[in-house]
Amino acid sequence: MAMMDRAGVARSLEQIASYLELKGENPFRVRAFNAAAKSVQGFSGELDAGLADGTLAQLKGIGPAILQIITELVNTGRSALLEELHADVPSGLVDMLAIPGLGVAKIRQIQETLGIETLPELEDAARDGRLAALPRFGQRTAEKILKGIAFLRQASGWRLSHHAAQEAEAFREAFAKLPHILAAHTAGEVRRRCEVVRDLVTVLVADVPPEEVFRQLGTMPGVGEIAGEDERRATLRFAGGSSVQVIVTPPQNLGAVLVQATGSEQHLAALAKVAASKGFNLAGVALWQGSRFVPTPTEESLYAAIGLPWIPPELRESGDEVGQPVPTLLERGDLRGFLHCHTSASDGTNTIPQIVEACQAAGYQYVGITDHSRAAAYAGGLSVERIQEQWTHIDAINATLKNFRILKGIESDILVDGALDYPDDVLAGFDFIIGSIHSRFNLSREEMTERVCRAMDSKYLTILGHPTGRLLLSREPYPIDLDQVLDKAAATGVAIEINADPHRLDLDWRMLAAARKRGITISIGADAHNLAGLANVEFGVGIARKGGLGPSAILNCRDVDGFLEFGRRRRVSS
DNA sequence: GCCGTTTTCGGCCCGACTGTTTTCAGTCG
Numbered sequence: 001m002a003m004m005d006r007a008g009v010a011r012s013l014e015q016i017a018s019y020l021e022l023k024g025e026n027p028f029r030v031r032a033f034n035a036a037a038k039s040v041q042g043f044s045g046e047l048d049a050g051l052a053d054g055t056l057a058q059l060k061g062i063g064p065a066i067l068q069i070i071t072e073l074v075n076t077g078r079s080a081l082l083e084e085l086h087a088d089v090p091s092g093l094v095d096m097l098a099i100p101g102l103g104v105a106k107i108r109q110i111q112e113t114l115g116i117e118t119l120p121e122l123e124d125a126a127r128d129g130r131l132a133a134l135p136r137f138g139q140r141t142a143e144k145i146l147k148g149i150a151f152l153r154q155a156s157g158w159r160l161s162h163h164a165a166q167e168a169e170a171f172r173e174a175f176a177k178l179p180h181i182l183a184a185h186t187a188g189e190v191r192r193r194c195e196v197v198r199d200l201v202t203v204l205v206a207d208v209p210p211e212e213v214f215r216q217l218g219t220m221p222g223v224g225e226i227a228g229e230d231e232r233r234a235t236l237r238f239a240g241g242s243s244v245q246v247i248v249t250p251p252q253n254l255g256a257v258l259v260q261a262t263g264s265e266q267h268l269a270a271l272a273k274v275a276a277s278k279g280f281n282l283a284g285v286a287l288w289q290g291s292r293f294v295p296t297p298t299e300e301s302l303y304a305a306i307g308l309p310w311i312p313p314e315l316r317e318s319g320d321e322v323g324q325p326v327p328t329l330l331e332r333g334d335l336r337g338f339l340h341c342h343t344s345a346s347d348g349t350n351t352i353p354q355i356v357e358a359c360q361a362a363g364y365q366y367v368g369i370t371d372h373s374r375a376a377a378y379a380g381g382l383s384v385e386r387i388q389e390q391w392t393h394i395d396a397i398n399a400t401l402k403n404f405r406i407l408k409g410i411e412s413d414i415l416v417d418g419a420l421d422y423p424d425d426v427l428a429g430f431d432f433i434i435g436s437i438h439s440r441f442n443l444s445r446e447e448m449t450e451r452v453c454r455a456m457d458s459k460y461l462t463i464l465g466h467p468t469g470r471l472l473l474s475r476e477p478y479p480i481d482l483d484q485v486l487d488k489a490a491a492t493g494v495a496i497e498i499n500a501d502p503h504r505l506d507l508d509w510r511m512l513a514a515a516r517k518r519g520i521t522i523s524i525g526a527d528a529h530n531l532a533g534l535a536n537v538e539f540g541v542g543i544a545r546k547g548g549l550g551p552s553a554i555l556n557c558r559d560v561d562g563f564l565e566f567g568r569r570r571r572v573s574s
Numbered sequence: 575g576c577c578g579t580t581t582t583c584g585g586c587c588c589g590a591c592t593g594t595t596t597t598c599a600g601t602c603g
Contacts, residue, residue, distance in 0.1 A: 028586055032575035063576050101592085103601050136594060144593095377588055378603050438603060439590080 002048040003077035006040060006532075007163065009047060012073055012082055013037035013066070018094045019085035021104050035061040040070065042349045042530025044358075047074050060349070092118035098474065099148035101141060109134065123149050155473040157198055161539060162502040164190050164197035171202055171244050178216050180208045182251060187261035191313045193542035195505040196472055200244040203254070203261050210248035217246065232257075232285070249285075255296030256286045259303075262313050270319035275306045282306070314545040328550040330557075332541050337556035337563055338534070339368040340411065340434060340465070340497070340525030345390060346371035347379040349530040352390075352397060352406065358531050360404055366560040369394065370409040370434050370525075373421035379438075382410070384426055391429065405560050407431040411465060416440045418454025420461065427460035432567045434497065434525065436465030437478070445479035452480065453488045462567040463523045463555070464489065466499040466506040474503070482511060490518035493570050495555045500540025501527040512547025521566065523555040 004012070017033035039061045043050060050056035051074060057067050072079050096107045096119065110116050113134060114125055123146065125131045132142040159167075168186045176184040181204050185191075188201030206213045210232045217236060218226050225237040229245075237243040249257040260268065268282075275282035280289050287294040287302060296302040300310045308322065312329060315321045338359045342348030350358075352369060359367045371390070372381040382390065387410070394406045408431045412421045420427055420435060427433060435455045443451065455461055467485060468477030489496055496515055499506045504527065507515070515522060524540040526533055544554065551557040555566060 026575080029575050031586075035576080061576065065575060101601070105600060136599070138594060140593065375589095376603075377590095380587080441603095442592085 002046065002074045004047075004073045005166075006043065006047055007166065008077075009070055009073045010037040010041040012079055013040065013069070015094070016069070016079070016082050016085060018097055019082075019089045022089050022093050022097075022107065023085070024104075024108070032061065032063075033066070036066045036070075038529075039349065042532050044531040090117040092121075095119050095152070096122065098152055099145055100475065101144045101148065106137075109136075119149055119152070151476065158196045158473055159198075160472055160502050161190070161193065161195055161197055161505070161542075164200060167242060168200045168202070168244070171200065174220070175202060175204055175217075175246070178213075178220075180206050180213065180216070182207060183254075185254075185258055187247075187258060188245075188263065191262050192264065192316055193314050193539075193546060195502075195509070195543065200242075201247065201261050202244055203247045203249060203258050205251050205254055206248050207250070213248045214246075247285075252295040252297050253286050255299045255302035256282070259299055260285045262316060264317050264319075266319035267311075267316035267322065270322035271306070271308075274308060274322060278306050280306055312545065314542060315548060317546070327548050329545040330541055330549050330551055330554060332538055333363070334551040334557045335524065335537065335541070335554070336365045336559055337368060337407075338362070338364045338366070338526060338528075338537070339409070339463075339523060339556050340370050340499070341367060341528045341533070342371055342411075343369060345386065346376070346381060347529060352393060354531065355528075356397065356401070356404065356406060358534055362534055365403065366405040366407055366563070368407040368409040368432060368556075370411040372438075373410055373412040375413040375415060375421045376438055381413070381421075384422065387422075387426065387429075407560070407564075409433065411436055412461075413438050414451060414455040416443075416451065418451040418457075420455060420458050424460070427458070428571075430460070431564060432462040433460050434463045434465040434523075435461045437469055441469060441478040443478070445481055448478055449481040449484050452485055456485075456488050456492045456494045459571050461494055462570070463495045463497050463525070465497045465525060466501075466504050466527070467496060468506050468508070470506050470508075471503050472505060477506070482507075483514070486511070486515055486518055486520060489515070489520045493521075493566075495521040495523045495566070497523045497525045498540045498543050499525050499527050500536040500538075500543070501533075502536065502539045505539060505543050509543045509546035512544070512549055516547075516549065516553055521555045522549060522553050 013033050014037045017030050021030045039059045043056065043059060051071055056062065069079050069081060093107055093111060096102050114130055116122050116125055126142045126146045131137055132139050168190045172184045172186050175181060183205040185203045187203050188199055189197040204213060214226055214234050217223060222238045223236055224239045226234050228234045233247050235243055235245050247257060247261050272282045280287055287296050287305060294305055303310045309326050311321055311326060341355060343352055343355065344350060355367060372379040374381045374383050391408055394408055398406050410430055411434045414435045414437050415421060456464065468480060470477035496507055524537060524544060526536040528534055528536055555563060
C-alpha cells in the first residue's frame with residue numbers, strides 16, 4: 001500500500017521547490033519541482049500503480065531524479081532531500097512565501113539584514129518600523145505584510161474542502177473496519193459540504209460502550225493521544241498532526257447524534273425550538289418527551305418526530321431552512337455539459353481528444369473547451385491564429401463523434417477597461433465565452449464593479465467566471481459590489497459561474513439565493529487543467545446544493561441545443 | 575531538474591504593475 005497519496009506527493013514536491021528557492025538554487029530547478037508537482041496532481045490514477053507500470057515516468061516534467069523522489073515518497077512517506085532541506089532552511093521563511101508581496105528576494109533580504117526567521121518576528125519588525133526602513137521597502141510594503149500575516153493567521157487551522165473530505169473519508173474507512181463498529185459516518189462541516197473546514201467529525205455506531213471503542217482506537221497505528229471530552233466524545237490526535245473528533249452512539253440513537261454532530265449550531269438551535277413547541281426536548285444528544293427517551297435510529301425519524309421533513313445536510317446552516325419546504329437539489333448526474341476546461345494549448349496538460357474521452361466516460365453529452373485568451377501570456381493564452389487552428393481541430397473531431405459535441409469556448413480575460421480580449425469578429429466565432437479577471441486586482445470597488453458590468457454589456461459574453469477572484473485561505477476576493485453585478489447579470493442575461501475548483505468555489509454559496517431571486521442562470525465550471533480536474537465538478541455541485549439550487553437553475557443541465565440557445569439569444573437581441 | 579523531428583548541452587514564459595525609487599528590481603498571474 002502507498003504510504004503517501006497524490007496530494008501528499010504533490011505537496012512534498014512543492015515544499016522542495018520552496019526550500020530550494022529560498023536557498024537561492026537555480027530557478028529552473030525550482031520550476032522543475034513545481035512543474036512535477038502539477039503533473040503529479042493531474043495524474044489520473046493510483047501513484048503506486050503508475051510507478052509499477054511506468055506511466056508515471058512518462059509524464060511531462062518527470063525525469064529520473066524526480067521519479068526517484070516520488071518513488072521514495074510513495075513507498076516510505078518520506079524524502080531524504082526534503083528532510084535535509086527542512087533541517088537546513090527555517091520553516092518560517094517558507095510561511096513567508098505565502099504573504100502577498102513577499103518573494104524569495106525580499107525574504108532573504110529580511111533574513112540577512114534583520115535576522116528574522118519567523119512570522120511573529122516579521123510582524124514585530126513590520127510594526128516597529130524596522131521593515132519599512134530597509135532599502136526598497138517602505139510604509140506601504142510594511143502595511144501590506146501586516147495584512148498578509150493577519151490573513152494567514154485567520155486562515156490557519158482551516159483546510160480546503162477537498163483535503164478535508166479526503167482525510168475524513170480515510171478516517172471513516174479505517175474506523176469502519178474495527179470490531180464492534182456497525183457503521184461509521186462523516187459528519188460536521190465536511191458533511192455539510194462547507195467550502196473550508198476546521199474540524200473533522202466522525203460518528204461511530206457501536207454495539208459496545210463508548211469506553212470500549214476508545215480503548216480500541218487507542219491501539220490504532222499512528223494515534224498519538226486520545227482526549228476524552230465526555231463519556232461519548234473524544235478527540236484523536238495523530239503523530240502526523242491531524243486530528244479527528246469521534247462520537248460513539250448505540251444504533252437506536254444514531255439519528256439524534258448524527259444531526260448533532262453535523263450541525264450547524266444555528267440549525268440545531270432552530271430544531272430545538274421546533275422540538276420544544278411540540279413538547280419535545282432536543283437540548284442534548286437525544287430526543288426526549290418529558291422523561292421518556294424517544295429512539296431515533298435515523299435522521300429521518302428525528303425530523304419526523306418533531307413534524308419536519310428531513311433536511312439535507314448542505315442546507316443546515318442559518319436555521320432559516322427549518323420549517324421551509326425542502327427544494328429539489330442538484331445532483332452530479334443532472335449535469336449534461338462539462339464546462340470550463342483548459343487544454344495543453346494554454347496552461348492545461350491534456351489534449352482535446354483525451355478530455356473528450358474522459359468526459360464521455362463520465363457521462364457528459366458535451367464539453368466546453370475554454371483555454372486562456374491572449375492577454376494571459378503567462379498561461380499560454382491563445383493568439384487569433386492559434387484559435388483558428390483549435391477551431392479547425394475541433395471541427396475535425398466533432399465530425400467523428402456521435403452523441404457528443406465539443407463546443408468552442410474561451411476563458412477571455414476581462415481587460416482593465418472591461419473589454420473582452422479579442423475583436424468582435426473573433427468573439428463571434430465562439431460557441432460561448434466565459435469572461436474572467438486575471439490581472440489588475442487593485443482597482444477600487446467602484447472601478448472593479450464598473451469593469452465587470454461593462455464586460456457584461458458585450459453581447460458575446462455568456463458566463464461571468466469566478467466573480468470575486470478569491471483563492472480560499474490564500475487570497476482575499478478583489479473589491480467588488482456583487483449586488484450591482486447580480487443586477488447587471490439579471491438585466492443582461494449573462495450567467496454567473498460557480499467555479500468548482502476547490503481553491504475558489506466562487507461565487508460563494510451565500511450569494512446564490514440572491515442570484516436566483518433575480519432569475520439569474522448559474523453555470524458550474526470545473527476550471528479543470530487536467531483529467532483529475534473532472535472531479536472538481538462534485539465540489540461545484542456541493543456549493544449549488546448549499547445555495548438551494550436544483551437542475552432548473554443550472555445552465556449546463558440543459559442539453560447542448562438549450563445551452564447554445566442561451567448564448568445565442570443574447571447575441572441576436574442586443 | 576527536464577527536455578530534444580534540434581542540439582545529450584544549452585536553453586527553459588513573459589509583460590505589466592508596484593512601490594520604491596529618481597531608473598528599476600521584485601512580484602504576480
